[in-house]
Amino acid sequence: MNGETESGKPTGLRAFLASPWKVAAVLLGIFLLVQGYLVWQDRGVTAALDGHEPFATPAFPLQFSRKMAYDPLSFLGRGRQAGLWNWTPDGLVLTEEGKKFFEQSGEQFLSRAPAGRRRVTRLRDIGEGDGRREVFFFYQWTEVAPSAAALLYPAPQAGQEYLGRAILEQADGAWRVTSFQTLDLDEPLARLQDIAAGVRR
Numbered sequence: 001m002n003g004e005t006e007s008g009k010p011t012g013l014r015a016f017l018a019s020p021w022k023v024a025a026v027l028l029g030i031f032l033l034v035q036g037y038l039v040w041q042d043r044g045v046t047a048a049l050d051g052h053e054p055f056a057t058p059a060f061p062l063q064f065s066r067k068m069a070y071d072p073l074s075f076l077g078r079g080r081q082a083g084l085w086n087w088t089p090d091g092l093v094l095t096e097e098g099k100k101f102f103e104q105s106g107e108q109f110l111s112r113a114p115a116g117r118r119r120v121t122r123l124r125d126i127g128e129g130d131g132r133r134e135v136f137f138f139y140q141w142t143e144v145a146p147s148a149a150a151l152l153y154p155a156p157q158a159g160q161e162y163l164g165r166a167i168l169e170q171a172d173g174a175w176r177v178t179s180f181q182t183l184d185l186d187e188p189l190a191r192l193q194d195i196a197a198g199v200r201r
Contacts, residue, residue: 042123044174044175045123045133045135045137045168045175046120046123046137047175048168048174048175048176048177049120049137049139049166049168049177049180050119050120052177052180054180055118055139055164055166055177055180055182056117056118056119057114057116057117057118058114058115058116058118058182058185059114059115060101060111060113060114060115060145060147060148060189061111061189061193062109062110062111062151062189062192062193062196063108063109063110063111063196063197064108064109064196064197065091065107065108065109066085066091066092066093066104066107066108066109067091067092067107068091068092068196068198070087070092074195075150075151075153075192075195075196076092078150078151078153079098079147079150079151080092081150082097082146082147082149082150082151083095083097083098084097084098084101084102084146084147084150085098085102085109091107092109094109097146100113101113101145101146101147102147111147113145113147114145115144115145115147115148115152115156115185115189116141116142116143116144116145116148116156116158117141117142117143118139118140118141118142118182119139119140119142120137120138120139121137121138121139121140121161122137122138123135123136123137123138124136124137124138126165131169131170131171132167132168132169132170133167133168133169133170133175134165134166134167134168135165135166135168136163136164136165137163137164137165137166138161138162138163138164139161139162139164139182140158140159140160140161140162141156141157141158141159141160141162142158143158144156144157144158151192152185152188152189152192153188153191153192154188155188156184156185162182162184163183164180164181164182164183165180165181166179166180166181167179167180
């Protein structure tokens with residue numbers, strides 16, 4: 001029973017509420033439980049993103065003619081400076097280093113290596129409902145391939161944190177990535193592809 005003893009000291013709930021340390025301990029316990037639940041819930045989303053190959057090891061789809069007009073200030077010049085190819089009057093020639101990242105098909109150079117590796121560092125929710133979840137997430141490049149580092153402008157930097165956005169759906173108790181955006185790669189890659197195809201932006 002809540003009330004006071006004959007000596008006037010509060011008992012029960014009143015005694016509990018009269019102790020700020022006890023109230024603080026309960027509030028801290030509730031906070032830690034909520035945070036623990038959110039971390040547990042977010043683990044599935046993080047694992048889904050980190051296990052999604054197009055995010056974790058993004059492709060570097062690039063194709064261009066080895067006979068393109070050589071411009072030392074373009075991606076062709078940056079690739080030469082990085083040791084990926086050499087320029088000759090007959091066109092570009094892949095170096096041994098370049099052959100690790102490109103293959104030649106006729107007069108075309110085709111990228112055959114991913115842009116690098118990435119991992120999620122933290123999540124920020126947007127919303128959830130009907131088995132669907134939309135999130136902002138932060139991620140880092142753990143590795144940037146030499147081809148991507150040389151040819152993209154600006155190129156992603158290993159260890160730096162970037163912002164992405166993803167939509168996931170729940171299936172069989174697990175999250176599955178249905179779409180995502182990572183503008184630090186998407187935008188410079190689109191510009192590079194346009195230039196490589198002869199479309200100037």
